[in-house]
Each structure stands twice: as structure tokens, then as C-alpha cells.
Amino acid sequence: MKRIITIQDISCVGKCSLTVALPIISAAGVETAVLPTAVLSTHTAFPKFTFKDLTDEIDPISRTFSELNIDFDAIYTGYLGSFEQLALVEKFFDSFKREDTFVLIDPVMADNGKLYSGFTEEFASAMAALCAKADLVVPNITEAAFMLGVPYNPNYDEEYIRWLLRSLTDLGCPRAALTGIGFKEGEIGVYYYDSITDTYFKYFNELLPTSYHGTGDIFASATLGGIMRGHSIERALTVAVDFTLECMKATARDEHRRFYGVNFEEALPYYIDLLK
Numbered sequence: 001m002k003r004i005i006t007i008q009d010i011s012c013v014g015k016c017s018l019t020v021a022l023p024i025i026s027a028a029g030v031e032t033a034v035l036p037t038a039v040l041s042t043h044t045a046f047p048k049f050t051f052k053d054l055t056d057e058i059d060p061i062s063r064t065f066s067e068l069n070i071d072f073d074a075i076y077t078g079y080l081g082s083f084e085q086l087a088l089v090e091k092f093f094d095s096f097k098r099e100d101t102f103v104l105i106d107p108v109m110a111d112n113g114k115l116y117s118g119f120t121e122e123f124a125s126a127m128a129a130l131c132a133k134a135d136l137v138v139p140n141i142t143e144a145a146f147m148l149g150v151p152y153n154p155n156y157d158e159e160y161i162r163w164l165l166r167s168l169t170d171l172g173c174p175r176a177a178l179t180g181i182g183f184k185e186g187e188i189g190v191y192y193y194d195s196i197t198d199t200y201f202k203y204f205n206e207l208l209p210t211s212y213h214g215t216g217d218i219f220a221s222a223t224l225g226g227i228m229r230g231h232s233i234e235r236a237l238t239v240a241v242d243f244t245l246e247c248m249k250a251t252a253r254d255e256h257r258r259f260y261g262v263n264f265e266e267a268l269p270y271y272i273d274l275l276k
């Protein structure tokens, strides 16, 4: 069985980051180790949250892994809260990235043209530098724009998306996938570029009228699960689009749904089937 490690916060309530990555990647049949970077009562989109920073734990935990000869087939980073954490994560890559270790960075920090609470443009530049160390990055277009220091442009065409993707790979990461992309009314999906083969791939499914918090984390986790199960990146991205849509449909169907979080739990059997 493959073993990955995911480095991001744990928000006790409000399904995102580790409480999404752990169940989804485990459901893919992949051992999912965690390195929690912070503990929050609730994620930062709630009107109120506590935040206990765990930056001081990152190095001792990493050193202990090294001493125990623990290694990983993939390293997946999501929400990271400070410049110091970015530096420690880079050090973690240097220690644990073997030739065949797959590094996935989801540069979680913004959506809909705006940075999340607590993030700055300087942080976006530092995240862009970290992305040079990844095998695949999966930003949305807001995160891509902040990392590249260009204005957010929601009225994009295909040429612009291809330019964004090439610019992302110019940061040093060979592959980039932009999430939340659609060109026609009613479609949403992913646009991917592999700079090694100079090829593009796109896949869309149905756009629902509502958006839910945490879908980016579901998408990234499902993608990594697929790759670790031996699927091509293109197939893994397709599975992630379809699974994310199914999670959103399950949420929309639930008349007792909460204002936070997606009912991904109900769609896990569908995800497992897609990976067969």
C-alpha cells in the first residue's frame, strides 16, 4: 500500500483540510499520514475561530520520521498559515522527496478574486516560490493570479487559461491544473498543462447553482488518491471533477445540510467505484 503525508491544518468543525484529506485519500486505499500545522476550532470562514499554531512541532516531527526511516510516496500540502511554515515545508521536501516521491501543492489562500482572512500578496509570492518544488500544483484562478502577480480576471478565454498554466509551470513546477474553470454556461471543471510533454488536457462537468466551502480540498485529495492508485494525472483529475460534483449534489439534496462543509461522506462509495 502506498503511503502519503499531507501537511495542513486541522479544523475541528467545518469540513476542510485534514478532515477532508484523511478520509478521502484513505478511501482511495492509500495510507494517509498527517502533519498538522495548526488546530482551529472552526475554519476561517466561520464568524469566530480559535487558532493554535503548531509550527514548532514541524521540525521535531520531521526529524523523528527521519530517525525512524519513515518515508512517503507522496507529499501533499494544503492550507499553510505563515512564511515560517512555507520554509519548514520546503525543508521537509528536501528531506523526504525521493526521486519517485510525488509532491502535490494546493496553494490554498484565495477564491473569487479575494485572499482568505490572514493572507497577503507577499505570502502569495512566497507560496509561488514553494510551488517550484512541486510535481503538480492545483490552484484556482484567483490563487494563480495572486501567485503570478497579475490581476484576477474572471472573464477569461481559453487562450488566457493556457497562458496562466504556462506561467505557472514557468515558476518551476512541471505540471499545473487550474480548478473551477468553465467556458460555457453550466460547465465547470479542470484545465491541465504538462510542460514536459507540452500537452493540455481539459475536462468539464455540470456547474451547480451553489458553491460550497471545502470543495478545493476535496478536489485535491481525490486527485492525489487517483494518482497514488496508479491512474494517469488526466484520469485522476477527471475522477476528482466527477467526485466533487457528486459531493456537491449530495450536499444540495440534504435539506438538513449545514452552512459549512460538503457531504463528501455520501459520495465516497462513488469515488471508490471510479478508481476501480
Ligand code: PXL
Pocket: 009, 011, 016, 017, 040, 042, 043, 044, 045, 079, 108, 116, 213, 214, 216, 217
Ligand atoms: O478549505 C481551505 C481551508 C483550509 N483550512 C482553513 C481554512 C480554509 C479556507 O478558508 O480556513 C483553516
